[in-house]
Amino acid sequence: MPVALKGVVDxxxxxxxxxPDLAKALPKEIGSFLKxxxxxxxxxxxFESPLSGWTNTNSKFPAFDSKPIIAGIGYKTTPxxxxxxxxxxxxxxxxxxxxxxxxxxxxxxxxxxxSRSKSxxxxxxxxxxxxxxxxxxTGKERGRLIYKAYDNDRGAAQDGVIKAILKADKLFKARMAxx
Amino acid sequence: MANVVIDxxxxxxxxxxFKNAQKSTSGLEKSVKKLGKQLLAVYSTQKLISFAxxxxxxxxxxxxxxxxxxxxxxxxxxxxxxxxxKSFIADLEKTYGxxxxxxxxxxxxxxxxxxxxxxxxxxxNLALDIAAGTGRDLQSVSIALAKxxxxxxxxxxxxxxxxxxxxxxxxxxxxxxxELTSKFKGQALSAxxxxxxxxxxxxxxxxxxxxxxxxxxxxxxxxxxGKDGIGGATTAMEALATQIGNVIVGIGVLASKLKSIPxxxxxxxxxxxxxxxSPIGLLSKLGAKSKAGTPGLVPMQSPAQRAQAVKEARLLxxxxxxxxxxxxxxxxxxxLTGDQLALEELKKKFDLxxxxxxxxxxxxxxxxxxxxxxxxxxxxxxxxxxxxKIKAEMDAAEAAKKLTAAMDASLAAWGAWxxxxxxxxxxxxxxxxxxxxxxxxxxxxxxxxPYAPGDIPGLSGTRGFSMASATSPTVVVNVSGSVTxxxxxxxAITQGLxxxxxxxxxxxxxxxxx
Numbered sequence: 234m235p236v237a238l239k240g241v242v243d244x245x246x247x248x249x250x251x252x253p254d255l256a257k258a259l260p261k262e263i264g265s266f267l268k269x270x271x272x273x274x275x276x277x278x279x280f281e282s283p284l285s286g287w288t289n290t291n292s293k294f295p296a297f298d299s300k301p302i303i304a305g306i307g308y309k310t311t312p313x314x315x316x317x318x319x320x321x322x323x324x325x326x327x328x329x330x331x332x333x334x335x336x337x338x339x340x341x342x343x344x345x346x347x348s349r350s351k352s353x354x355x356x357x358x359x360x361x362x363x364x365x366x367x368x369x370x371t372g373k374e375r376g377r378l379i380y381k382a383y384d385n386d387r388g389a390a391q392d393g394v395i396k397a398i399l400k401a402d403k404l405f406k407a408r409m410a411x412x
Numbered sequence: 413m414a415n416v417v418i419d420x421x422x423x424x425x426x427x428x429x430f431k432n433a434q435k436s437t438s439g440l441e442k443s444v445k446k447l448g449k450q451l452l453a454v455y456s457t458q459k460l461i462s463f464a465x466x467x468x469x470x471x472x473x474x475x476x477x478x479x480x481x482x483x484x485x486x487x488x489x490x491x492x493x494x495x496x497x498k499s500f501i502a503d504l505e506k507t508y509g510x511x512x513x514x515x516x517x518x519x520x521x522x523x524x525x526x527x528x529x530x531x532x533x534x535x536x537n538l539a540l541d542i543a544a545g546t547g548r549d550l551q552s553v554s555i556a557l558a559k560x561x562x563x564x565x566x567x568x569x570x571x572x573x574x575x576x577x578x579x580x581x582x583x584x585x586x587x588x589x590x591e592l593t594s595k596f597k598g599q600a601l602s603a604x605x606x607x608x609x610x611x612x613x614x615x616x617x618x619x620x621x622x623x624x625x626x627x628x629x630x631x632x633x634x635x636x637x638g639k640d641g642i643g644g645a646t647t648a649m650e651a652l653a654t655q656i657g658n659v660i661v662g663i664g665v666l667a668s669k670l671k672s673i674p675x676x677x678x679x680x681x682x683x684x685x686x687x688x689x690s691p692i693g694l695l696s697k698l699g700a701k702s703k704a705g706t707p708g709l710v711p712m713q714s715p716a717q718r719a720q721a722v723k724e725a726r727l728l729x730x731x732x733x734x735x736x737x738x739x740x741x742x743x744x745x746x747x748l749t750g751d752q753l754a755l756e757e758l759k760k761k762f763d764l765x766x767x768x769x770x771x772x773x774x775x776x777x778x779x780x781x782x783x784x785x786x787x788x789x790x791x792x793x794x795x796x797x798x799x800x801k802i803k804a805e806m807d808a809a810e811a812a813k814k815l816t817a818a819m820d821a822s823l824a825a826w827g828a829w830x831x832x833x834x835x836x837x838x839x840x841x842x843x844x845x846x847x848x849x850x851x852x853x854x855x856x857x858x859x860x861x862p863y864a865p866g867d868i869p870g871l872s873g874t875r876g877f878s879m880a881s882a883t884s885p886t887v888v889v890n891v892s893g894s895v896t897x898x899x900x901x902x903x904a905i906t907q908g909l910x911x912x913x914x915x916x917x918x919x920x921x922x923x924x925x926x
Contacts (some may be wrong), residue, residue, distance in 0.1 A: 235419035235420060235421055235422040236420070236421045236422070237421075237422055237423065237424060237425060238421050238422070238423050239421070239424070240424065241421070241423050242423055243516075267420070295414075312423070315425050315426075319424055319425055319426040320419075320422045320423065320424050320425070321422060321424075321425050322417070322419045322421075323419075323420070323421040323422055323423055324420040324421050325417050325418060325419055326417070326419075326420065327415060327416070327417050327418075327421065328415075328416040329414070329415050329416075330414070331414040333416075334413075334415070334416045335414070336446050336901050338416060339770075343854050346555040362926035374418070378415065380418065381469055383418050390420060391420050391421070392543065394420045394421055396422060398421070401456075
């Protein structure tokens with residue numbers, strides 16, 4: 234679950250306007266806490282496809298290729314647009330490739346395969362899931378790449394990000410007080 | 413594009429909430445508009461009541477100013493001219509777009525000061541021109557003019573009308589008004605013809621409409637109220653206005669519906685004609701007739717009051733004429749004084765004695781002579797101030813001269829003292845040389861000379877006394893005892909001086925001996 238903070242967007246704006254060095258330093262510092270998670274997530278990507286048939290590029294189903302999956306894993310430190318509930322993400326770890334997303338989340342909702350499967354093999358879904366690494370994490374935050382890495386990190390990245398933001402806030406306030 | 417994301421931290425900015433709020437607000441706005449339409453009918457009624465009240469107030473204020481003016485006219489013995497004044501003010505109001513509530517107090521001020529309606533009318537016209545030309549309000553201009561007629565021209569000077577001091581000082585209102593007329597003629601008319609003037613005329617028309625309606629309303633309600641008077645009629649008026657408002661709104665709704673019917677305009681024209689002869693039309697005519705028959709609001713005066721008022725007006729006129737005479741005399745006196753001064757100046761220019769003295773003054777080099785000549789000029793012109801000044805300067809010069817003499821004497825004494833000291837020292841040296849027995853040394857001879865002031869004995873200089881610097885002539889000093897060198901001689905003299913000091917003999921050149 235993300236930590237809800239208040240005033241960070243305004244702080245970023247203020248930093249950009251009045252303290253450009255801090256504005257540049259903050260994303261770097263946040264990144265320094267997220268990089269280990271990203272690196273670990275990239276390490277969880279199997280070099281070869283877990284299923285021999287998943288490499289077919291002629292199919293509509295995204296083919297497994299470790300290279301774009303690894304390239305698609307990364308982080309983002311700029312505030313996002315508000316979601317439907319009015320929240321803006323301040324720091325994210327992302328898995329953006331289609332195959333990577335499938336590998337990440339397959340079996341999270343339907344561990345035995347979807348009932349809406351159109352495959353002639355009624356066990357296709359279950360077999361596919363079983364061929365993959367087990368999901369790690371809790372609840373909806375379960376996965377095989379970024380969620381696994383984030384779970385193994387045990388909240389260090391989150392703490393680091395919050396500390397970095399609070400530090401920037403403190404420094405900025407101190408500067409304003411001196412000014 | 414598939415995108416699996418872990419949010420590390422997030423901030424609530426409430427985008428959705430804002431959208432919801434916006435949606436709610438726009439919904440509310442629509443509801444308010446709807447409500448507004450529903451309330452319009454009620455509001456129209458309220459406005460009508462408010463207008464009725466304003467009209468009644470406007471009429472009351474108008475009536476108050478009319479009464480005040482009538483009293484002022486009566487007090488100045490001009491009550492019989494109130495109709496003329498009323499017509500004059502109405503004409504001014506129409507021509508210049510100035511509301512009668514402003515014109516009446518101005519006229520009242522002027523008529524109180526002048527006591528003459530004709531003069532006040534002219535003055536009011538002039539006041540309007542000045543007010544339009546200077547941008548000041550009519551009342552303040554009228555007050556200034558009224559003060560002018562009473563002999564106080566200061567306020568007129570402050571109008572910024574550019575009146576000359578001489579004209580103001582004269583206090584002659586004929587002259588002042590002539591100058592003001594020449595400067596501001598046509599200003600009020602020009603202002604009335606502009607856009608602002610046209611707007612003013614509209615405002616006047618609107619105010620007059622209010623007054624007319626207010627008068628009719630008050631008259632009507634006085635009749636309705638009966639013994640309770642206007643106070644009791646207020647409630648009735650509001651009730652009636654509400655009813656009228658409702659009828660008007662109803663008519664508005666009806667008209668909006670009827671407009672869509674073809675040939676409705678022709679029907680309306682026909683209706684107007686038929687209305688003239690309908691009971692309502694006849695009632696309106698009756699009302700108009702009744703209003704026309706209403707007597708004017710000229711206050712009644714008893715013969716004694718009238719006689720008193722005429723007497724007071726005559727006295728005021730006499731007082732004003734006396735003030736005018738007084739002002740004229742003052743002006744004449746001022747003119748004469750000015751002429752006399754000019755003559756004096758001219759006389760001075762051709763006075764031979766003055767010319768000679770001035771020529772001598774121009775040629776005089778030293779200050780003393782200049783002062784003497786100036787004294788003569790002062791005596792000639794009987795100029796006490798100049799004489800006093802010169803005397804003071806001469807006294808100062810005399811004092812300075814005395815101080816210089818005293819300082820010279822002091823310096824001469826100082827020189828004499830120095831000479832005496834030098835001579836004494838020389839004599840002492842000579843005496844010492846005469847009493848010498850055995851050894852003879854050659855000393856620099858010295859010839860005493862007189863010292864000038866400022867010379868200091870003992871200090872080297874061109875004229876100061878100095879044994880060391882004296883090289884010639886030679887002085888022979890004979891000393892008893894064994895003196896072989898000059899140093900011995902000096903030490904012997906020094907020792908002798910010490911001995912004298914030790915034994916209490918005062919050391920001076922005349923008493924020292926070796």
